[in-house]
Amino acid sequence: MSSTEIDLHQQLKKYFGFSQFKGLQEQVITSIVNGHNTFVVMPTGGGKSLCYQLPALIADGTAIVVSPLIALMKNQVDAIRGISSEHGVAHVLNSSLNKSEVKQVKEDIVNGITKLLYVAPESLTKEENVEFLRSVEISFMAVDEAHCISEWGHDFRPEYRNLRQIIKRIGDNIPIIGLTATATPKVQEDILKNLGITDANTFKASFNRPNLYYEIRPKTKNVDADIIRFVKQNEGKSGIIYCLSRKRVEELAQTLQVNGVSAVPYHAGLDAKTRVKHQDMFIMEDVDVVVATIAFGMGIDKPDVRFVIHHDIPKSLESYYQETGRAGRDGGEGHCLAFYSYKDIEKLEKFMSGKPVAEQEIGHALLQEVVGYAETSMSRRKFLLHYFGEEFDEETGEGASMDDNVQNPKKKHEAQEDVELLLKVVKETKQIYKAKELVNTLIGKANALILSHKTDEHVLFGKGKDKDNKYWMALIRQVLVAGMLRKDIETYGVVKLTDKGKEYLKAPVSFMMTEDHIFNSITESEIKI
Numbered sequence: 167m168s169s170t171e172i173d174l175h176q177q178l179k180k181y182f183g184f185s186q187f188k189g190l191q192e193q194v195i196t197s198i199v200n201g202h203n204t205f206v207v208m209p210t211g212g213g214k215s216l217c218y219q220l221p222a223l224i225a226d227g228t229a230i231v232v233s234p235l236i237a238l239m240k241n242q243v244d245a246i247r248g249i250s251s252e253h254g255v256a257h258v259l260n261s262s263l264n265k266s267e268v269k270q271v272k273e274d275i276v277n278g279i280t281k282l283l284y285v286a287p288e289s290l291t292k293e294e295n296v297e298f299l300r301s302v303e304i305s306f307m308a309v310d311e312a313h314c315i316s317e318w319g320h321d322f323r324p325e326y327r328n329l330r331q332i333i334k335r336i337g338d339n340i341p342i343i344g345l346t347a348t349a350t351p352k353v354q355e356d357i358l359k360n361l362g363i364t365d366a367n368t369f370k371a372s373f374n375r376p377n378l379y380y381e382i383r384p385k386t387k388n389v390d391a392d393i394i395r396f397v398k399q400n401e402g403k404s405g406i407i408y409c410l411s412r413k414r415v416e417e418l419a420q421t422l423q424v425n426g427v428s429a430v431p432y433h434a435g436l437d438a439k440t441r442v443k444h445q446d447m448f449i450m451e452d453v454d455v456v457v458a459t460i461a462f463g464m465g466i467d468k469p470d471v472r473f474v475i476h477h478d479i480p481k482s483l484e485s486y487y488q489e490t491g492r493a494g495r496d497g498g499e500g501h502c503l504a505f506y507s508y509k510d511i512e513k514l515e516k517f518m519s520g521k522p523v524a525e526q527e528i529g530h531a532l533l534q535e536v537v538g539y540a541e542t543s544m545s546r547r548k549f550l551l552h553y554f555g556e557e558f559d560e561e562t563g564e565g566a567s568m569d570d571n572v573q574n575p576k577k578k579h580e581a582q583e584d585v586e587l588l589l590k591v592v593k594e595t596k597q598i599y600k601a602k603e604l605v606n607t608l609i610g611k612a613n614a615l616i617l618s619h620k621t622d623e624h625v626l627f628g629k630g631k632d633k634d635n636k637y638w639m640a641l642i643r644q645v646l647v648a649g650m651l652r653k654d655i656e657t658y659g660v661v662k663l664t665d666k667g668k669e670y671l672k673a674p675v676s677f678m679m680t681e682d683h684i685f686n687s688i689t690e691s692e693i694k695i
């Protein structure tokens with residue numbers, strides 16, 4: 167089978183009733199149909215499922231779809247069954263099936279009826295399943311939510327690490343397609359390596375959501391009143407408010423209700439019936455606001471959510487992007503407001519203590535990015551997209567004006583000499599330090615690591631002490647985003663010079679910077695000395 171022999175548009179119309187492909191779908195599908203390993207990075211709602219469903223429906227044999235969430239698998243299977251006259255066209259294979267159900271699934275596969283077989287990674291590790299799948303014709307293997315393979319993804323699942331071995335056992339030449347909505351460059355690299363598809367055709371859609379407005383406000387003890395005011399100003403509009411704890415969800419939902427806002431709570435501690443009820447109330451617009459933990463949102467497709475508020479800052483920018491991404495799906499207004507206090511970062515740090523060291527290091531590095539995002543006074547969109555490995559022009563890019571920093575710009579000042587000094591310090595200290603040590607070196611504060619490398623004896627030590635630590639931290643972040651420095655992921659954030667940075671040292675030019683916001687609640691511990 168090759169795409170040249172098939173009219174993909176005709177198939178799209180036939181199975182899904184759509185007359186056009188969305189974004190990169192057609193290219194992705196062509197790649198799969200032609201038997202190539204394929205890697206797809208698209209934001210949520212981009213239309214990833216169709217990328218493997220359509221090729222599966224038109225291919226010979228059965229496509230295996232690995233997905234971590236049973237609920238989502240069931241939804242997809244129901245949807246596929248709805249578009250085909252054959253009930254057995256899609257099946258789920260998991261441990262909840264009884265013997266006769268498993269027999270039916272296998273029969274349908276053997277008879278060539280089943281085009282899509284959804285499995286959880288755990289089911290794939292079962293010997294009998296592997297043996298069976300070896301014996302039948304498999305068209306390709308789709309690994310959905312592929313970021314689960316990476317410790318740097320927001321939902322690491324160790325079972326995903328075995329997938330490559332299992333796929334190999336099922337068949338040597340089965341094309342693999344990995345799909346994810348969350349991919350920093352490091353996660354992407356992990357996926358390609360772990361799935362053994364470094365040769366994959368890669369399709370990456372932009373993560374820019376031009377209609378979303380990003381705003382960060384300091385979180386004070388009046389945060390509830392601030393939220394009530396915001397919600398009242400947006401009366402009648404649908405919104406989600408995320409809190410870290412179930413208790414806070416309950417309290418805030420009550421506070422809102424008392425203040426005349428129609429709101430319901432949602433968290434995993436509520437019984438299933440209540441959860442479904444509250445979710446439906448939100449979707450059917452019987453209530454305006456859901457106050458929720460992160461348990462809310464997966465698979466919820468309400469296009470006209472007009473605001474997402476973070477009562478507590480999330481633990482990574484992936485989570486932030488994912489959660490704010492639930493606003494404005496229809497392309498209309500979507501206000502993303504987060505309340506930030508450094509104390510919340512410390513709280514999140516505390517949650518991590520006791521975890522394995524590597525996990526803590528990762529968690530810490532991810533949190534530092536959240537701090538950088540919250541405190542920066544540069545274009546938030548640029549910062550966020552840079553984090554996802556994407557360039558964004560803050561003057562001309564789509565949605566460039568849509569954040570608080572761009573709307574209320576801070577004065578910029580010339581920082582050419584400081585950039586030179588910073589880059590020199592990185593170079594002279596042999597590119598071994600993370601941002602914290604670089605700042606300390608600049609302001610002349612020694613710590614154990616600095617002493618052990620005798621950096622305190624270097625001529626550059628303390629050369630930037632006329633400015634404070636916050637100033638230097640802000641500059642480092644802006645120079646990172648400008649691409650003259652980069653954080654090395656393997657070492658959890660050691661700062662390295664890029665070629666662009668080396669060039670700058672040879673031929674420095676003007677660099678206009680803005681200082682970070684100062685949040686009152688930030689404590690000295692921001693830079694732990």
Ligand code: ADP
Nearest residue numbers: 184186187188208209210211212213214215216
């Ligand atoms: P993702 O998995 O990337 O989050 P989905 O596969 O759930 O996205 O698709 C998001 C929405 O887009 C779904 O409602 C789907 O029916 C719709 N969709 C997908 N492809 C098309 C298309 N070619 N034309 C119109 N709508 C589409």
